[in-house]
Amino acid sequence: DTGVSQDPRHKITKRGQNVTFRCDPISEHNRLYWYRQTLGQGPEFLTYFQNEAQLEKSRLLSDRFSAERPKGSFSTLEIQRTEQGDSAMYLCASSPDYRSGRDGTDTQYFGPGTRLTVL
């Protein structure tokens, strides 16, 4: 499967614990986005990377959240001291290099998501 992959697919944790999710984008995609989706809502932007550089973070991303993309390939999203309100689906998406000028470079391809449940 050459699509975006995420691991784990499901995570159940107790309040106060730390969790880390991984996203592997489509090979050669240099943009990587993290979104959060709660039940009955559309995905909400959290943060995005151009290669290894984190270019923007949403105000939704409190100081308990941190994301990295150290080598410009896979990315991790860590949540420290989880709260029940963090329960959601965390989606990762990637898109091609816009500088190539090819059509469709703005298309974001989504991974299957990591469903987090905080008890």
Next chain:
Amino acid sequence: GENVEQHPSTLSVQEGDSAVIKCTYSDSASNYFPWYKQELGKRPQLIIDIRSNVGEKKDQRIAVTLNKTAKHFSLHITETQPEDSAVYFCAASRVDYKLSFGAGTTVTVRA
């Protein structure tokens, strides 16, 4: 920031009929408008998108129209089939930037 509103929130249609979902956006700088389909428990999948230099785009039974002046765009599904049942999300953004999504429309196609 961008604010996208989507209507209706639920839509039930008879198989073979058409379905229309409408979205409005607030940021006049937005120039990219994708539509995603999400089946229960699965990832959002792009079904069609439109850029601001065109007013309409069609792909088989799916079409999207864009009115930049009024800041609204719509998804049209013709000859609906049971496999069209899903949640549909519209989104808006500037090219190569974060997507702002609508709240979604749950489409049910009755056999």
